[in-house]
Amino acid sequence: MSPRGQRRIDEIGEESRRRILDAAEELFADRGFDRTSFVDISERSGISRGSIPWHFKNKDGLVMAVVERAIDRVMVPERYTALPPLADLLDDYAAWVRSGNSALTFMLLTEAMSSTGTVHSRYQEFLARRRDGLELWVRAQRPGGVDPExxxxRERGFAVALNGALIGIHLQALIDPDSFDLDEAMRSVATLFEKNLAEVWTTPPES
Structure with missing residues:
Protein backbone atom coordinates (compact mmCIF):
# COMPACT_ATOMS: atom_id res chain seq x y z
CA MET A 1 0.00 0.00 0.00
CA SER A 2 1.24 3.46 -0.85
CA PRO A 3 1.97 6.00 1.92
CA ARG A 4 -0.93 8.07 0.62
CA GLY A 5 -3.31 5.12 0.89
CA GLN A 6 -2.13 4.32 4.42
CA ARG A 7 -2.55 7.97 5.41
CA ARG A 8 -6.14 7.90 4.12
CA ILE A 9 -6.90 4.79 6.17
CA ASP A 10 -5.42 6.46 9.26
CA GLU A 11 -7.54 9.54 8.65
CA ILE A 12 -10.69 7.43 8.36
CA GLY A 13 -9.75 5.64 11.58
CA GLU A 14 -9.28 8.91 13.44
CA GLU A 15 -12.55 10.28 12.11
CA SER A 16 -14.40 7.14 13.24
CA ARG A 17 -12.80 7.39 16.69
CA ARG A 18 -13.80 11.04 17.00
CA ARG A 19 -17.40 10.35 16.01
CA ILE A 20 -17.65 7.48 18.47
CA LEU A 21 -16.24 9.65 21.27
CA ASP A 22 -18.59 12.52 20.41
CA ALA A 23 -21.62 10.23 20.50
CA ALA A 24 -20.52 8.45 23.68
CA GLU A 25 -19.86 11.73 25.46
CA GLU A 26 -23.35 13.01 24.66
CA LEU A 27 -25.07 9.76 25.59
CA PHE A 28 -23.13 9.15 28.82
CA ALA A 29 -23.99 12.69 29.94
CA ASP A 30 -27.68 12.32 28.98
CA ARG A 31 -28.39 8.75 30.06
CA GLY A 32 -25.54 7.65 32.27
CA PHE A 33 -22.97 4.88 31.83
CA ASP A 34 -25.18 1.85 32.55
CA ARG A 35 -28.07 2.93 30.31
CA THR A 36 -25.88 3.56 27.26
CA SER A 37 -25.11 0.63 24.97
CA PHE A 38 -22.80 0.15 22.02
CA VAL A 39 -25.94 -0.03 19.88
CA ASP A 40 -26.97 3.45 21.11
CA ILE A 41 -23.51 4.83 20.38
CA SER A 42 -23.46 3.20 16.96
CA GLU A 43 -26.81 4.73 16.03
CA ARG A 44 -25.78 8.19 17.27
CA SER A 45 -22.35 8.16 15.64
CA GLY A 46 -23.22 6.41 12.39
CA ILE A 47 -20.30 4.02 12.98
CA SER A 48 -20.87 0.25 13.00
CA ARG A 49 -21.20 -1.37 16.41
CA GLY A 50 -18.30 -3.71 15.66
CA SER A 51 -15.93 -0.78 15.18
CA ILE A 52 -16.35 0.44 18.76
CA PRO A 53 -14.49 -2.41 20.53
CA TRP A 54 -11.91 -2.32 17.74
CA HIS A 55 -11.05 1.24 18.78
CA PHE A 56 -11.59 1.02 22.55
CA LYS A 57 -11.66 -2.72 23.45
CA ASN A 58 -14.68 -2.41 25.77
CA LYS A 59 -17.09 0.03 27.35
CA ASP A 60 -14.71 0.80 30.22
CA GLY A 61 -11.99 1.79 27.79
CA LEU A 62 -14.44 3.95 25.87
CA VAL A 63 -15.68 5.90 28.86
CA MET A 64 -12.14 6.55 30.11
CA ALA A 65 -11.21 7.83 26.64
CA VAL A 66 -14.22 10.16 26.79
CA VAL A 67 -13.14 11.56 30.15
CA GLU A 68 -9.49 11.96 29.20
CA ARG A 69 -10.39 13.78 25.99
CA ALA A 70 -12.78 16.09 27.84
CA ILE A 71 -10.05 17.06 30.30
CA ASP A 72 -7.38 17.53 27.63
CA ARG A 73 -9.76 19.74 25.69
CA VAL A 74 -9.67 22.45 28.37
CA MET A 75 -6.60 21.53 30.42
CA VAL A 76 -4.06 21.29 27.62
CA PRO A 77 -1.18 19.09 28.87
CA GLU A 78 1.51 21.33 27.32
CA ARG A 79 0.42 24.21 29.55
CA TYR A 80 1.75 22.48 32.64
CA THR A 81 5.33 23.08 31.55
CA ALA A 82 4.74 26.56 30.10
CA LEU A 83 4.76 28.14 33.58
CA PRO A 84 1.37 29.87 33.44
CA PRO A 85 0.15 31.29 36.76
CA LEU A 86 -1.65 28.64 38.77
CA ALA A 87 -4.78 30.80 38.61
CA ASP A 88 -4.80 30.40 34.82
CA LEU A 89 -4.61 26.62 35.07
CA LEU A 90 -7.46 26.63 37.56
CA ASP A 91 -9.53 28.84 35.25
CA ASP A 92 -9.18 26.04 32.72
CA TYR A 93 -10.29 23.56 35.34
CA ALA A 94 -13.32 25.67 36.29
CA ALA A 95 -14.33 25.80 32.62
CA TRP A 96 -14.29 22.02 32.52
CA VAL A 97 -16.27 21.75 35.77
CA ARG A 98 -18.94 23.93 34.17
CA SER A 99 -19.07 21.78 31.04
CA GLY A 100 -21.97 19.40 30.92
CA ASN A 101 -19.84 16.27 31.01
CA SER A 102 -17.44 16.70 33.93
CA ALA A 103 -19.75 14.65 36.18
CA LEU A 104 -18.54 11.59 34.26
CA THR A 105 -15.45 11.50 36.47
CA PHE A 106 -17.54 10.87 39.58
CA MET A 107 -19.78 8.39 37.80
CA LEU A 108 -16.62 6.43 37.07
CA LEU A 109 -15.29 6.90 40.59
CA THR A 110 -18.29 5.04 42.04
CA GLU A 111 -17.59 2.05 39.83
CA ALA A 112 -13.82 2.24 40.37
CA MET A 113 -14.21 2.09 44.15
CA SER A 114 -16.42 -0.98 44.00
CA SER A 115 -14.21 -3.09 41.76
CA THR A 116 -10.63 -4.16 41.12
CA GLY A 117 -11.09 -4.58 37.39
CA THR A 118 -10.47 -2.46 34.33
CA VAL A 119 -12.30 0.65 35.49
CA HIS A 120 -10.40 0.64 38.78
CA SER A 121 -7.01 0.44 37.07
CA ARG A 122 -7.95 2.96 34.39
CA TYR A 123 -9.18 5.39 37.05
CA GLN A 124 -5.86 5.02 38.82
CA GLU A 125 -4.18 5.99 35.54
CA PHE A 126 -6.54 8.94 35.17
CA LEU A 127 -5.70 10.26 38.66
CA ALA A 128 -2.01 9.66 38.04
CA ARG A 129 -2.15 11.79 34.88
CA ARG A 130 -3.78 14.59 36.83
CA ARG A 131 -1.14 14.44 39.56
CA ASP A 132 1.68 14.17 37.03
CA GLY A 133 0.48 17.30 35.23
CA LEU A 134 0.36 19.33 38.42
CA GLU A 135 3.72 17.96 39.50
CA LEU A 136 5.23 19.06 36.17
CA TRP A 137 3.96 22.58 36.83
CA VAL A 138 5.62 22.61 40.27
CA ARG A 139 8.86 21.06 39.03
CA ALA A 140 9.15 23.59 36.22
CA GLN A 141 9.53 26.26 38.89
CA ARG A 142 12.11 24.43 41.01
CA PRO A 143 14.99 26.77 41.88
CA GLY A 144 18.58 25.77 41.31
CA GLY A 145 20.67 24.18 44.04
CA VAL A 146 17.84 22.02 45.42
CA ASP A 147 18.42 18.34 46.13
CA PRO A 148 16.42 16.59 43.35
CA GLU A 149 15.44 13.56 45.47
CA ARG A 154 7.76 17.22 48.15
CA GLU A 155 6.62 18.20 44.67
CA ARG A 156 4.60 15.00 44.50
CA GLY A 157 3.02 15.77 47.87
CA PHE A 158 2.15 19.28 46.69
CA ALA A 159 0.52 17.89 43.54
CA VAL A 160 -1.51 15.32 45.52
CA ALA A 161 -2.77 18.00 47.91
CA LEU A 162 -3.68 20.37 45.07
CA ASN A 163 -5.43 17.62 43.14
CA GLY A 164 -7.40 16.72 46.27
CA ALA A 165 -8.51 20.31 46.73
CA LEU A 166 -9.69 20.50 43.12
CA ILE A 167 -11.63 17.23 43.37
CA GLY A 168 -13.37 18.48 46.52
CA ILE A 169 -14.38 21.78 44.91
CA HIS A 170 -15.46 19.98 41.75
CA LEU A 171 -17.74 17.64 43.70
CA GLN A 172 -19.32 20.53 45.62
CA ALA A 173 -19.90 22.42 42.37
CA LEU A 174 -21.74 19.45 40.89
CA ILE A 175 -23.89 18.71 43.96
CA ASP A 176 -24.58 22.22 45.23
CA PRO A 177 -23.49 24.71 42.55
CA ASP A 178 -25.49 27.66 43.91
CA SER A 179 -23.96 27.57 47.37
CA PHE A 180 -20.63 29.20 46.44
CA ASP A 181 -18.77 31.09 43.73
CA LEU A 182 -16.69 28.58 41.75
CA ASP A 183 -14.33 31.22 40.38
CA GLU A 184 -13.69 32.66 43.83
CA ALA A 185 -13.03 29.18 45.20
CA MET A 186 -10.49 28.55 42.45
CA ARG A 187 -8.81 31.91 43.11
CA SER A 188 -8.57 31.04 46.78
CA VAL A 189 -6.92 27.71 46.00
CA ALA A 190 -4.46 29.38 43.62
CA THR A 191 -3.56 32.05 46.17
CA LEU A 192 -3.13 29.54 49.00
CA PHE A 193 -0.97 27.13 47.05
CA GLU A 194 1.16 29.75 45.30
CA LYS A 195 1.77 31.49 48.63
CA ASN A 196 3.14 28.27 50.10
CA LEU A 197 4.93 27.00 47.00
CA ALA A 198 8.38 28.19 48.13
CA GLU A 199 8.11 26.01 51.24
CA VAL A 200 8.22 22.93 49.01
CA TRP A 201 11.96 23.56 48.60
CA THR A 202 12.92 25.74 51.58
CA THR A 203 11.47 23.83 54.56
CA PRO A 204 14.25 21.81 56.24
CA PRO A 205 13.81 18.03 55.87
CA GLU A 206 12.48 16.13 58.88
CA SER A 207 15.14 14.39 60.89
Missing amino acids: TAST
Whole structure:
Protein backbone atom coordinates (compact mmCIF):
# COMPACT_ATOMS: atom_id res chain seq x y z
CA MET A 1 0.00 0.00 0.00
CA SER A 2 1.24 3.46 -0.85
CA PRO A 3 1.97 6.00 1.92
CA ARG A 4 -0.93 8.07 0.62
CA GLY A 5 -3.31 5.12 0.89
CA GLN A 6 -2.13 4.32 4.42
CA ARG A 7 -2.55 7.97 5.41
CA ARG A 8 -6.14 7.90 4.12
CA ILE A 9 -6.90 4.79 6.17
CA ASP A 10 -5.42 6.46 9.26
CA GLU A 11 -7.54 9.54 8.65
CA ILE A 12 -10.69 7.43 8.36
CA GLY A 13 -9.75 5.64 11.58
CA GLU A 14 -9.28 8.91 13.44
CA GLU A 15 -12.55 10.28 12.11
CA SER A 16 -14.40 7.14 13.24
CA ARG A 17 -12.80 7.39 16.69
CA ARG A 18 -13.80 11.04 17.00
CA ARG A 19 -17.40 10.35 16.01
CA ILE A 20 -17.65 7.48 18.47
CA LEU A 21 -16.24 9.65 21.27
CA ASP A 22 -18.59 12.52 20.41
CA ALA A 23 -21.62 10.23 20.50
CA ALA A 24 -20.52 8.45 23.68
CA GLU A 25 -19.86 11.73 25.46
CA GLU A 26 -23.35 13.01 24.66
CA LEU A 27 -25.07 9.76 25.59
CA PHE A 28 -23.13 9.15 28.82
CA ALA A 29 -23.99 12.69 29.94
CA ASP A 30 -27.68 12.32 28.98
CA ARG A 31 -28.39 8.75 30.06
CA GLY A 32 -25.54 7.65 32.27
CA PHE A 33 -22.97 4.88 31.83
CA ASP A 34 -25.18 1.85 32.55
CA ARG A 35 -28.07 2.93 30.31
CA THR A 36 -25.88 3.56 27.26
CA SER A 37 -25.11 0.63 24.97
CA PHE A 38 -22.80 0.15 22.02
CA VAL A 39 -25.94 -0.03 19.88
CA ASP A 40 -26.97 3.45 21.11
CA ILE A 41 -23.51 4.83 20.38
CA SER A 42 -23.46 3.20 16.96
CA GLU A 43 -26.81 4.73 16.03
CA ARG A 44 -25.78 8.19 17.27
CA SER A 45 -22.35 8.16 15.64
CA GLY A 46 -23.22 6.41 12.39
CA ILE A 47 -20.30 4.02 12.98
CA SER A 48 -20.87 0.25 13.00
CA ARG A 49 -21.20 -1.37 16.41
CA GLY A 50 -18.30 -3.71 15.66
CA SER A 51 -15.93 -0.78 15.18
CA ILE A 52 -16.35 0.44 18.76
CA PRO A 53 -14.49 -2.41 20.53
CA TRP A 54 -11.91 -2.32 17.74
CA HIS A 55 -11.05 1.24 18.78
CA PHE A 56 -11.59 1.02 22.55
CA LYS A 57 -11.66 -2.72 23.45
CA ASN A 58 -14.68 -2.41 25.77
CA LYS A 59 -17.09 0.03 27.35
CA ASP A 60 -14.71 0.80 30.22
CA GLY A 61 -11.99 1.79 27.79
CA LEU A 62 -14.44 3.95 25.87
CA VAL A 63 -15.68 5.90 28.86
CA MET A 64 -12.14 6.55 30.11
CA ALA A 65 -11.21 7.83 26.64
CA VAL A 66 -14.22 10.16 26.79
CA VAL A 67 -13.14 11.56 30.15
CA GLU A 68 -9.49 11.96 29.20
CA ARG A 69 -10.39 13.78 25.99
CA ALA A 70 -12.78 16.09 27.84
CA ILE A 71 -10.05 17.06 30.30
CA ASP A 72 -7.38 17.53 27.63
CA ARG A 73 -9.76 19.74 25.69
CA VAL A 74 -9.67 22.45 28.37
CA MET A 75 -6.60 21.53 30.42
CA VAL A 76 -4.06 21.29 27.62
CA PRO A 77 -1.18 19.09 28.87
CA GLU A 78 1.51 21.33 27.32
CA ARG A 79 0.42 24.21 29.55
CA TYR A 80 1.75 22.48 32.64
CA THR A 81 5.33 23.08 31.55
CA ALA A 82 4.74 26.56 30.10
CA LEU A 83 4.76 28.14 33.58
CA PRO A 84 1.37 29.87 33.44
CA PRO A 85 0.15 31.29 36.76
CA LEU A 86 -1.65 28.64 38.77
CA ALA A 87 -4.78 30.80 38.61
CA ASP A 88 -4.80 30.40 34.82
CA LEU A 89 -4.61 26.62 35.07
CA LEU A 90 -7.46 26.63 37.56
CA ASP A 91 -9.53 28.84 35.25
CA ASP A 92 -9.18 26.04 32.72
CA TYR A 93 -10.29 23.56 35.34
CA ALA A 94 -13.32 25.67 36.29
CA ALA A 95 -14.33 25.80 32.62
CA TRP A 96 -14.29 22.02 32.52
CA VAL A 97 -16.27 21.75 35.77
CA ARG A 98 -18.94 23.93 34.17
CA SER A 99 -19.07 21.78 31.04
CA GLY A 100 -21.97 19.40 30.92
CA ASN A 101 -19.84 16.27 31.01
CA SER A 102 -17.44 16.70 33.93
CA ALA A 103 -19.75 14.65 36.18
CA LEU A 104 -18.54 11.59 34.26
CA THR A 105 -15.45 11.50 36.47
CA PHE A 106 -17.54 10.87 39.58
CA MET A 107 -19.78 8.39 37.80
CA LEU A 108 -16.62 6.43 37.07
CA LEU A 109 -15.29 6.90 40.59
CA THR A 110 -18.29 5.04 42.04
CA GLU A 111 -17.59 2.05 39.83
CA ALA A 112 -13.82 2.24 40.37
CA MET A 113 -14.21 2.09 44.15
CA SER A 114 -16.42 -0.98 44.00
CA SER A 115 -14.21 -3.09 41.76
CA THR A 116 -10.63 -4.16 41.12
CA GLY A 117 -11.09 -4.58 37.39
CA THR A 118 -10.47 -2.46 34.33
CA VAL A 119 -12.30 0.65 35.49
CA HIS A 120 -10.40 0.64 38.78
CA SER A 121 -7.01 0.44 37.07
CA ARG A 122 -7.95 2.96 34.39
CA TYR A 123 -9.18 5.39 37.05
CA GLN A 124 -5.86 5.02 38.82
CA GLU A 125 -4.18 5.99 35.54
CA PHE A 126 -6.54 8.94 35.17
CA LEU A 127 -5.70 10.26 38.66
CA ALA A 128 -2.01 9.66 38.04
CA ARG A 129 -2.15 11.79 34.88
CA ARG A 130 -3.78 14.59 36.83
CA ARG A 131 -1.14 14.44 39.56
CA ASP A 132 1.68 14.17 37.03
CA GLY A 133 0.48 17.30 35.23
CA LEU A 134 0.36 19.33 38.42
CA GLU A 135 3.72 17.96 39.50
CA LEU A 136 5.23 19.06 36.17
CA TRP A 137 3.96 22.58 36.83
CA VAL A 138 5.62 22.61 40.27
CA ARG A 139 8.86 21.06 39.03
CA ALA A 140 9.15 23.59 36.22
CA GLN A 141 9.53 26.26 38.89
CA ARG A 142 12.11 24.43 41.01
CA PRO A 143 14.99 26.77 41.88
CA GLY A 144 18.58 25.77 41.31
CA GLY A 145 20.67 24.18 44.04
CA VAL A 146 17.84 22.02 45.42
CA ASP A 147 18.42 18.34 46.13
CA PRO A 148 16.42 16.59 43.35
CA GLU A 149 15.44 13.56 45.47
CA THR A 150 14.06 15.64 48.34
CA ALA A 151 12.42 18.06 45.93
CA SER A 152 10.73 15.28 43.96
CA THR A 153 9.06 13.83 47.07
CA ARG A 154 7.76 17.22 48.15
CA GLU A 155 6.62 18.20 44.67
CA ARG A 156 4.60 15.00 44.50
CA GLY A 157 3.02 15.77 47.87
CA PHE A 158 2.15 19.28 46.69
CA ALA A 159 0.52 17.89 43.54
CA VAL A 160 -1.51 15.32 45.52
CA ALA A 161 -2.77 18.00 47.91
CA LEU A 162 -3.68 20.37 45.07
CA ASN A 163 -5.43 17.62 43.14
CA GLY A 164 -7.40 16.72 46.27
CA ALA A 165 -8.51 20.31 46.73
CA LEU A 166 -9.69 20.50 43.12
CA ILE A 167 -11.63 17.23 43.37
CA GLY A 168 -13.37 18.48 46.52
CA ILE A 169 -14.38 21.78 44.91
CA HIS A 170 -15.46 19.98 41.75
CA LEU A 171 -17.74 17.64 43.70
CA GLN A 172 -19.32 20.53 45.62
CA ALA A 173 -19.90 22.42 42.37
CA LEU A 174 -21.74 19.45 40.89
CA ILE A 175 -23.89 18.71 43.96
CA ASP A 176 -24.58 22.22 45.23
CA PRO A 177 -23.49 24.71 42.55
CA ASP A 178 -25.49 27.66 43.91
CA SER A 179 -23.96 27.57 47.37
CA PHE A 180 -20.63 29.20 46.44
CA ASP A 181 -18.77 31.09 43.73
CA LEU A 182 -16.69 28.58 41.75
CA ASP A 183 -14.33 31.22 40.38
CA GLU A 184 -13.69 32.66 43.83
CA ALA A 185 -13.03 29.18 45.20
CA MET A 186 -10.49 28.55 42.45
CA ARG A 187 -8.81 31.91 43.11
CA SER A 188 -8.57 31.04 46.78
CA VAL A 189 -6.92 27.71 46.00
CA ALA A 190 -4.46 29.38 43.62
CA THR A 191 -3.56 32.05 46.17
CA LEU A 192 -3.13 29.54 49.00
CA PHE A 193 -0.97 27.13 47.05
CA GLU A 194 1.16 29.75 45.30
CA LYS A 195 1.77 31.49 48.63
CA ASN A 196 3.14 28.27 50.10
CA LEU A 197 4.93 27.00 47.00
CA ALA A 198 8.38 28.19 48.13
CA GLU A 199 8.11 26.01 51.24
CA VAL A 200 8.22 22.93 49.01
CA TRP A 201 11.96 23.56 48.60
CA THR A 202 12.92 25.74 51.58
CA THR A 203 11.47 23.83 54.56
CA PRO A 204 14.25 21.81 56.24
CA PRO A 205 13.81 18.03 55.87
CA GLU A 206 12.48 16.13 58.88
CA SER A 207 15.14 14.39 60.89
